[in-house]
Amino acid sequence: MGRLVAACLAIVLGVGFGALALTAHSSASHGIDETIGAQYKGVDAYVYPDRESITPATVAKVKALPQVAEVVPSATAYLETSFPGLVRSVSLPIDALYPSTQIASPGTTSGKLPRATNEIALPNKLAAKHNVMLGQSLRITSYEKKSWTVTVVGLIDDQSAFGQGAAVATQAAVKIFEPDGYIQGVKIAGKPGTDPQVLADAVQKVLPSGVQAFTGEGWIEHEVKQYTNGIDVLGGVFGMFAVIALFVACLVIGNTFTIVIAQRTREMALLRCVGASRRQVFSSVLAEATVVGVIASAIGVVFGVALSALALAMSREFDWGIPPVSLHLDLLSIFLPLLLGTIATIAAAVVPARRATKVAPLAALRPDVAPAAASKRGVFRLILGFVLLAGGGALLAMAATEHQVIVGVAGGVISFLGVLAVGTLLVPALIRVLGALPARAGVPSRIAVANAVRNPKRTAATTAALLIGVTLISLTCVGIASVRKTFDVSMDGQYPVDLTVMTYDEKMPPSADEQLKAIKGITQVVPIHKVVVKSKGEEYSVTGIDQATAGSVIHSPALVDKLKPGTALVDYSTLQRLQLKEGSKVTIVSGKNTLTVTLQRGLGLDPFNLTSTDLAKLAPNAPISGYWLATDPKADGSKVIEDVNQSLPSLKELEVSGGLAKRSAYTQIFDVLLAVGIGLLGVSVLIALVGVGNTLSLSVLERTRENALLRAMGLTRRQLRSMLAIESLLMALVAAGLGIALGLVYGWTGTSALMGGQTIDGNVEYAVPVGLLVAIAAIAAVAGLLASVLPARRAAKVAPAGALATE
Amino acid sequence: MEPGSDMSLQTGELAAGRLPQDGMPRTAIRAHELRKVYGQGDTAVAALDGVSVDFAVGNFTAIMGPSGSGKSTLMHCLAGLDTPTSGQVLLGETELTQLPDAALTKIRRDRIGFVFQSFNLLPMLSAKDNILLPLELGSRKPDQQWLATLVDVLGLADRLTHRPSELSGGQQQRVAVARALVGRPEVVFADEPTGNLDSRSGAEVLGFLRRSVREFGQTVVMVTHDPLAASYADRVVMLADGKLAGELYDPKPETVLDALRQLGA
């Protein structure tokens, strides 16, 4: 039992992770239920404008129904407000409040809800962000440039707010701000004793077609689905990773059982000698596995639940930007991991248990078990492995060229099984190659290499667990980096400039470029001059950019090459408006000056772009109308955009656009995906490292006398420890190296399969995230060293005399 | 083979080399009032109970005694494999009992040779690598001529590349003897070196040990319970209940047996 402790740890981690995932999922779904339920508290029926809008007349008809007690239409005014300290206003949606006794209104955290038309209440977080106090006045402006001054009388609880981040005002006020406001839905409370379904049916009868009535519960369910779809997908991903973790744990346990049973060969044989049947030996091993599985899985569930409770508490405490959710346990999230963990343990023990039954009773009498020569099954396994490798490889090649994701997944799984099957040959060979270097350093290292490969099956099984984790993490890193690079390149074509700022009627301040350059995250600022010309009564703005510096802000080299004197880059819609084709020559007239240019297709720039020298020929005094900016790819994009939006305070209006918003949105998605992927797969790697430590400590146990002999011969404790560290390091590094190589192959193939059909030109970029891959190898190395610490300490403790004196 | 007969002629010739100028035999290793207690309180066992004994340079000593008399414990304490509860061990000028583990390890590596009863060799190393192990652990270069002599004398020339599992028990012990001698240690300790061998292989190994003493001036201390094995030695030290129980010079199997009988074993 003692020898199985480390295997228990693997199960605890795998099961704990599964329980964590399930608990987090059930808590999140439950939290959403509750939050949405709170928003629709007291709502017996709900009217939703499905294909037709809801008119005030419809609302009146509903209200007139005998079953209806109260109606609350949801209306929102979309306004802008200038918070103190901001240069330009930001948008502020305001929801209408209706007086109601049955239907819930948003709760306030301080102050009160507005009663007069010049009062509003702000969401708590928004007020905190802009330092708005109770009683403060705000100037709000509609898109039609009408303005009002309102007083902040309350702060509302973000959670109970109807929308995300919307303020609230009275119904009358919203009517003033937005007279023809769109009705997003009608909440209805029934008279006491009315069945919600009867109410909904009655309401439906007075609704025009295209407008739909739900019961309150029906609507809540509908709303919850919107959110939980996302959560279910996330839960699925979590579940997949949990299954991977459990599978790796399974390998570790199986390996542990194999070793332990090998060490117990004599014990087993003795049992057989005294008359135990094969069946009894088999069930004794399985019984042990069941006990281990149940205990470790139970600990794992407790561990996982505790961890998710901790994570939820921390998220509330430190405001991680996810809605505060309280722990919600359901039976599934407790019993499913418990059951799967136990089954996995038993399943992992079946093969070793069968091997135990094969122990001949005579083995008890033989002095030492000779190392097994290559068995027939071993040869078969190798042949199978090579067949799988070849087949999987062919499928991968097909997936990459034909862009077939499913084929790619199949090829990946098959070829990986092939790698695992030939592992008994491949892994020791790689360890020998890698070990050649330290082996020169001295005997301890040479012995370490010899020890690492002396039991190829064990070594292969130990590294297999680690290999899975490292391969999946590398695949994730390589895949995401490649997809991101593919995106980048295609984005560079579509949005060649990160950010552009522009004014229409105002004059750029002379220090504008310095002000922009001072913003954190802005690396390049290139001015754009503009002149407006007319053709057939339509106005065209013609802009000029300095040819020499254009390349520093335009990411598309093809566009930069096209931009030269005598050429104008024109976007597609401008070509259409002018009814001209690429390659035609046009003469532009501005005042007394004329300029003839050849038209070239441009994409993602201004409608009509010249070099600044050409523009100067046309309009020597053309003013600076804006700037093109390049940003630091590592900077927080949305923060940069926010800062640029609030820059150049002397201008009333500033139009900010460019590819950065999109780029930072997908960059963020990729970053999150990468972090989540690495984090989740990290659990598998952790489990695998437990396995490495486990194999080592069991091997150390087997080698007690050998180590004692070495110590007697003059191997110092430190040399002994470093010997084990090298052995562990070799296994970890070979697994990491092989995993990274496989990750590159799979990541690239996956990118090609996934993205090949998606890009305009079918081109896919293959990235090598060197930093990440080196980090993976380094972490594997460090973790390998750590895994050797405990076994090494135990080995070093053995007194040479004591161990040699036995027998 | 009749032990003790074939090489007795050489004793006098080599004795000159073993003796310092003043004619007094030098001491290779010395135990003084050694006590070793295992366990605590009621269950405490004094494996060694005040043993003081000297081993002269160039001498072959056998330690004998009934099972459990403390032979192995004495050897382990002498060889720096174990630390006594009290008392001193002097290897040449070096006091071993005060040394920390790392220093003791280096002394075992550089100044002491070992032959154990069984499990002498590392299974994953070749015979040659096993022989050179202590030297390589200390990054010492082997004396090639000496190595060749040993390999030749021990008849291991065509076995050097073999793994221990490919060697017979006698060959394995001869490899162990070569390993013990290759670094020219101050003392070679052997714990029941023939305990697992048939009598012919055992006689070979014992012959080599004695030859190393006679021809190369090696100091050898051997633990054994076999009177025949003890008769290869120059001197027999008797232990009983962790105490010295007599000595015997130029032992013959019969005299050893007599002495043992007197111990009541």
Ligand SMILES: Nc1ncnc2c1ncn2[C@@H]1O[C@H](COP(=O)(O)OP(=O)(O)O)[C@@H](O)[C@H]1O
């Ligand atoms: N590690 C140990 N722990 C407890 N008692 C021990 C240990 N080693 C030896 N002994 C005891 O010390 C005594 C001497 O043992 P040992 O030196 O092995 O005797 P010998 O080699 O003469 O048979 C015995 O009683 C034995 O039981």
Ligand SMILES: [Mg+2]
């Ligand atoms: Mg003994």
